[in-house]
Amino acid sequence: MVFSAYLSAPKLVLLAGVDLYSRRYDWGPLALSDIAQLLVRHVCLAGRVAEWSQLRRELDLVLVSSEGRTLRQLLGQRLKQLQSVDELHRFFDDVRQLVVEAEETRVRADGDSMLLDSESVFGIFVRRCCLAFDQLEFHQISGLFFEWQQAAEIIGGRGEAAEERLVQRSRVEAEEVVEQQIAQLEGGAVTKAARQDYISGHGRSHYLAYLSDVGSGESERASAELRRFFDSDSRSTHQNALLHLAGMRAQVGMSSGARLALAEATHVARDSQDHACLMYAQCWETRLLLDGRSALAAQQAASALVAKAAALGSRDMLAAGSIYAADALLLGGASPQRAFEAVVAARALVVELGVSRLSSDWWQCSARAWAQHGGVRVGELHNLLCVHYKTK
Numbered sequence: 001m002v003f004s005a006y007l008s009a010p011k012l013v014l015l016a017g018v019d020l021y022s023r024r025y026d027w028g029p030l031a032l033s034d035i036a037q038l039l040v041r042h043v044c045l046a047g048r049v050a051e052w053s054q055l056r057r058e059l060d061l062v063l064v065s066s067e068g069r070t071l072r073q074l075l076g077q078r079l080k081q082l083q084s085v086d087e088l089h090r091f092f093d094d095v096r097q098l099v100v101e102a103e104e105t106r107v108r109a110d111g112d113s114m115l116l117d118s119e120s121v122f123g124i125f126v127r128r129c130c131l132a133f134d135q136l137e138f139h140q141i142s143g144l145f146f147e148w149q150q151a152a153e154i155i156g157g158r159g160e161a162a163e164e165r166l167v168q169r170s171r172v173e174a175e176e177v178v179e180q181q182i183a184q185l186e187g188g189a190v191t192k193a194a195r196q197d198y199i200s201g202h203g204r205s206h207y208l209a210y211l212s213d214v215g216s217g218e219s220e221r222a223s224a225e226l227r228r229f230f231d232s233d234s235r236s237t238h239q240n241a242l243l244h245l246a247g248m249r250a251q252v253g254m255s256s257g258a259r260l261a262l263a264e265a266t267h268v269a270r271d272s273q274d275h276a277c278l279m280y281a282q283c284w285e286t287r288l289l290l291d292g293r294s295a296l297a298a299q300q301a302a303s304a305l306v307a308k309a310a311a312l313g314s315r316d317m318l319a320a321g322s323i324y325a326a327d328a329l330l331l332g333g334a335s336p337q338r339a340f341e342a343v344v345a346a347r348a349l350v351v352e353l354g355v356s357r358l359s360s361d362w363w364q365c366s367a368r369a370w371a372q373h374g375g376v377r378v379g380e381l382h383n384l385l386c387v388h389y390k391t392k
Contacts, residue, residue: 006132006217009147013055013155014042015095015129016078017071018122022098022115027064034062035071040121056155076156085145096130099123132217139364139383146387210248219252239268239277246284255288262288279308279317286324295332302328315353322346323358323365330365336373343369360386 021035038058059072067074082088099116116123136144206229213222226248230241242265249258262284269277282305289298302325309317326342334342343366349355350362363386371379 006128007136007144009151010042010055011129012144012148013075013079013151014039015126016091017075018116018126019091019095019098020075020078022122024064027066030065038062038071059155072155076152079148079152079155082145082148082152085141088141088145088148092130092133095126099126138380139367139386142383143387210244214248214251217252219248219254222248222252237272237274237277239265239272239274242268243277243280243284246281250284250288250291255291258284258288275308275312276314279305279312279314282308283317283320283324286321286328290324290327290331293331295328298328298331299325316355316358319346319349319353319355319358320361322349323361326365327368330368330372339369339373 017035017039021032021039024032027035042055056072059075060070062071063069064071064074082091099118116126118124118127133141133144206225210222210225210229213219213225223245226241226244230244242261246258246261246265249255249261262281266278266281268274269281282301286298286301286305289301302321305321306318306325309315309321322342323346326339326346329339329342343362346365347362350358363382367379367382367386369379370376370382
């Protein structure tokens with residue numbers, strides 16, 4: 001499960017590597033040159049899911065002679081030093097101080113660290129990571145900390161099980177993982193009955209690359225892979241391509257672009273009487289309204305989604321619509337009784353319909369309800385359960 005559109009476990013490792021590189025000027029020019037080459041190569045490819053075994057091998061090849069250890073050993077030790085979410089916050093506070101404007105570099109260089117030009121490869125990477133971190137909510141930071149711990153085990157050399165849990169998401173031949181990845185897009189334009197066609201089609205590699213790029217926030221590459229996928233699939237339709245485009249833009253934070261694509265997808269779907277596509281368009285419209293904090297409009301959109309899903313017999317969208325309806329009530333400041341009635345009703349539907357993949361969404365909704373109505377500690381517990389279901 002992706003907790004951030006940009007940050008991921010591999011990028012956290014690279015960020016820790018940049019931090020070490022910047023602060024240990026006494027390692028000597030040869031070691032620093034080797035480290036810089038390795039980091040630049042991986043930072044430039046950071047949109048893809050890391051091959052952990054290859055990364056470990058490359059880190060082992062960089063020997064820091066003054067320390068008598070390899071870069072992997074030093075990096076593993078650094079990763080394991082962070083033992084709490086608060087320390088993760090402090091890490092990001094510290095690393096952002098390494099980036100300065102070009103004209104400030106000479107003024108602020110004090111011998112304790114090598115400050116990074118804000119327009120350099122490392123400077124841009126650090127700034128993007130910090131910006132993505134600043135946009136995370138509490139439960140997302142908790143999930144990111146969990147991935148940091150998994151990465152520490154992998155890089156530290158005693159994390160075979162942790163490595164398997166992370167790497168399995170990048171194995172394109174694992175059908176159950178592909179199904180999970182597709183489900184994370186709320187189906188996009190894909191109904192449950194059609195998913196298998198998308199998984200096994202000859203455009204599979206483009207579709208998986210598209211999912212990976214969406215997860216890492218690489219909108220341009222995601223758009224290119226999406227175009228290649230639909231170009232290679234003779235069964236594709238214009239409205240489904242537009243709906244995927246809207247979903248991709250929504251996931252990477254391009255709300256205005258998502259609305260434009262969604263409006264066009266809805267128009268084409270109406271002309272072709274594609275009711276399934278219209279239902280998924282309603283789902284994305286509701287999500288966008290919730291993100292834009294339009295409470296009344298979101299309530300109306302959620303009600304329309306529930307009605308469409310019930311008419312078409314879509315269990316996933318019926319459960320999603322009920323969760324969105326509860327979220328909209330919370331956003332509109334509904335009374336505790338009304339809010340919790342909606343939350344309980346949504347939970348009943350998730351269980352009754354057997355839509356387990358929406359469990360994390362429901363726990364997140366429940367956490368918001370408790371936090372909003374005085375149950376802060378219960379809300380924190382439900383946030384942890386949200387993280388648990390996302391990483392299952």
